[in-house]
Amino acid sequence: MKFFLFFCLLTSPFIAKAELNADMANFKQSVLILTPYLNDKLAFQEKKNETLIQTHLDKIAALAKNLKSHQGMSSPAMGLTIDELSIQLNEVSTHFRRNHKDLSQWQLSSSLGLCLSCHSQKPGHKFEITKKEMESFPTDGLIRADLFFILRDFTNARLEYQKVLFETTADSAEMNRLYKSFNRLVFMTLRFDNDFKELDQLFKKASVADNLPIDFKEQVKTLARQLPVRSFVKNFHQRELSRFLDNLSLEDRSVSIETDLYHIEDLIDLLLAKELYQKLEEEDADKNLKAKIFYALSFLDQSVGNHLFYSLSNRYLLECVSLVPHSAQAQQCYQLYEDRITLAYTGSGGTDLPDEVKSELENLKKKATDSQSP
Numbered sequence: 001m002k003f004f005l006f007f008c009l010l011t012s013p014f015i016a017k018a019e020l021n022a023d024m025a026n027f028k029q030s031v032l033i034l035t036p037y038l039n040d041k042l043a044f045q046e047k048k049n050e051t052l053i054q055t056h057l058d059k060i061a062a063l064a065k066n067l068k069s070h071q072g073m074s075s076p077a078m079g080l081t082i083d084e085l086s087i088q089l090n091e092v093s094t095h096f097r098r099n100h101k102d103l104s105q106w107q108l109s110s111s112l113g114l115c116l117s118c119h120s121q122k123p124g125h126k127f128e129i130t131k132k133e134m135e136s137f138p139t140d141g142l143i144r145a146d147l148f149f150i151l152r153d154f155t156n157a158r159l160e161y162q163k164v165l166f167e168t169t170a171d172s173a174e175m176n177r178l179y180k181s182f183n184r185l186v187f188m189t190l191r192f193d194n195d196f197k198e199l200d201q202l203f204k205k206a207s208v209a210d211n212l213p214i215d216f217k218e219q220v221k222t223l224a225r226q227l228p229v230r231s232f233v234k235n236f237h238q239r240e241l242s243r244f245l246d247n248l249s250l251e252d253r254s255v256s257i258e259t260d261l262y263h264i265e266d267l268i269d270l271l272l273a274k275e276l277y278q279k280l281e282e283e284d285a286d287k288n289l290k291a292k293i294f295y296a297l298s299f300l301d302q303s304v305g306n307h308l309f310y311s312l313s314n315r316y317l318l319e320c321v322s323l324v325p326h327s328a329q330a331q332q333c334y335q336l337y338e339d340r341i342t343l344a345y346t347g348s349g350g351t352d353l354p355d356e357v358k359s360e361l362e363n364l365k366k367k368a369t370d371s372q373s374p
Contacts, residue, residue, distance in 0.1 A: 027063045028127060028151050030056040031112070035136045035147060037105070038112075044105045057096055057108070061089040084315060085114040115150040127152045141168075142177050145184070154192065161185050165206065170213045178216060182206060200224065270300035291329045294320035298336065314340060321368045334368035 033056050037044045044053065065086045088111035095104035129151055137144050145160030164181040168174050189199045203224040207217050277293045298316040317340075320333035338361055345353050353361075 023063050023066060024152070025127075027060055030059045030063070031147075031151060032133055032136060034060075034108070035138070038109055039138055039140075039143065041102075041105065045101050054093070054096055057089070057093040057104075061086070061093045064089045081114060081312065084312065085111065088114060112146075112150050129153045129156060142180060145181065149184070154188065158185065158188060166209055166211060169211055170216070175213070175216070178212065182220070270297070273297050273300055287324050288327070288329060291320045291324040291327075291333070294323065295329065295333050295336075298333070318364070321364060325367045326369060330368040334364055337364070 034053065037049065037053055043049055064082065067082050067086075088107065092104050092108045092111055095101075095107065129148060137147060141160055141164040145157050145164060148154070148157035148160060161181040161184045164177055165185065168178060170178055185202055186199065189195055189202060203220055206212060207220045207224065209217070212220075273293055273296055277290065277297065294316045298313045298320070301311050301313040301316065314337060317333045317337040321330045321337075324330050341357060341361065342351055342353070345351055345357065
């Protein structure tokens, strides 16, 4: 009996990993089947394709929901992204079933951006896409690169991003593609390799590439001059973490309107903050410190903004309020969230908040308000 229990304990991590890999392989297979319909509006709408598309939309929604049950995937650093992914993919499936196919197709592409964000947090579990599987891929280089990233074939993802960056004849219509490809390569070099020398080489190559426009190359040169000569700190203690947070000067940061490239320091701080939050969870640290880092993550995530894969900035603020309700920190997080939501619904005619949004803000304010306040 004791041997049996020991055997179960010994083999359970391998079983859990095998189950996770199986779920991810199934997710990959369904995405590959859906790939031809991602950017083909007519094919996505055709009646003859309904059953196939609905089946695999339901599958990836169910698999995303199940991911959080796996060991290592339910950690706070991953949990928020997986929660959001599950919500989004469930909405994609529901919209398609209700015949809102335009919305479903748009949201499917947007939701898969969360896979990019999720995989950037945990770059393990690599897959290799076969030549046969690539046959269904679109010819567009940037879409191909993102699909490789979504399906965890990071080697081919890098190659495709490099092709877009260094083989595209740039004009104004192509600039967004160049920025995205460059930013993805910067992110992968920092997050996966923690290699500042490789990053310096990427900057040097991009700053002299004949195909890239002068304005783009000037922005790259500016970033290269700001490149820090440090690496991530992996062994922070809580005292050091508090010092790191206190020195961030978050309110002084804003989303840049002068460049569409990463602010490298902001990106490093964002990645470092995520690493540190994970460490806090492992150490079962004080909730107030966790809430403080949620507030920091919200600023940092917004600072790199659309240049990252998918922004969870507002989600961090909601988690902050839930973590320490009726506190000064919760109020701070709520106020920033309210400001952002109000701005999103403000135009030339003024502010027009839908009733459900007003209700959400009212409930959240009650949860955040300091119980000591008059």
